[in-house]
Amino acid sequence: MTWKGGVNAFDFAYGVAERCLRNSLPRRWVHVQGVAKRAGLSRSLFSSEDGEVLVAAAMLHDVGYSPGLVNSGFHPLDGALYLQSLGCPERICALVAHHSCAYKEAKLRQLTTELAVWEDEDTDVRDALWWADMTTTPDGYPTNVASRIREIQERYGPTDLVTAFISEAKSELVAAVERTEERLRVAGLGHLAK
């Protein structure tokens, strides 16, 4: 898959994520590289185009945290809007908009209508993106979903909206991770399931 001007999908995603995160949010930059690497390990589950989409979306999923493009303050939405403005394919924008159960957080932030511009494709690719994000630490290392959710709750603290969101989203997040890990086991990649 190529972007406008014939740019390779991964190079485009890497360049955008690097520009958005490397200097301003170095820990996020390391995290997204870890998520993209993990997503890449699951690529054999998918067609070559789906695999490219998955890895590009993984690299781009948190660009909405970049201070330069904060608009609503809700990173999946801000990231998707920014990527749309760059001419990024609709599918990638939608995967970023809906990554890791974003619709639940949108509800808490009263941004459901804004997020509904994009559709959650609800596929194995989308599950794998959620899996990669929810099994990669903030420092880019592999982890399991229970530890990842616990770390988020601890990092944000008991009164933060993100903690409320992650607690509400837990069952859907775990289900997407479990579906992906089952697919990995069936494909002989059980070592990636933690």
Ligand SMILES: [Fe+2]
């Ligand atoms: Fe993330």
